[in-house]
Amino acid sequence: MNEGNWHKVATRAEIMEEEPIRVVVGDTPIALYEVEGELYATHDVCTHAEASLSEGIQEGDTIECPMHSGCFNIRTGEAVGPPVTEDIKTYQVRLEGDDVLVRVD
Ligand code: FES
Numbered sequence: 126m127n128e129g130n131w132h133k134v135a136t137r138a139e140i141m142e143e144e145p146i147r148v149v150v151g152d153t154p155i156a157l158y159e160v161e162g163e164l165y166a167t168h169d170v171c172t173h174a175e176a177s178l179s180e181g182i183q184e185g186d187t188i189e190c191p192m193h194s195g196c197f198n199i200r201t202g203e204a205v206g207p208p209v210t211e212d213i214k215t216y217q218v219r220l221e222g223d224d225v226l227v228r229v230d
């Protein structure tokens with residue numbers, strides 16, 4: 126594993142169930158989520174248009190896009206609800222103490 130690809134993006138307390146947040150690593154906007162106590166990360170920009178998924182509605186492990194209500198599985202990035210057809214990229218997340226790190230290659 127290349128340690129250089131892990132970026133501290135938040136503290137654990139900033140991420141709460143059903144309240145995703147947006148962070149940026151370099152030029153990459155990322156949405157961070159908590160699902161059943163675990164942390165997940167996806168690209169923040171919907172694959173359908175330019176909407177920010179972190180402003181969408183999270184229900185369990187599904188995020189609903191705020192623009193046209195397309196849905197993705199937060200754990201896998203799979204497009205699960207129209208009009209989205211293209212999956213969203215996911216990123217590895219880990220905790221280091223209270224710090225949240227995301228792997229962006
Ligand atoms: S921009 Fe996300 S569903 Fe259209």
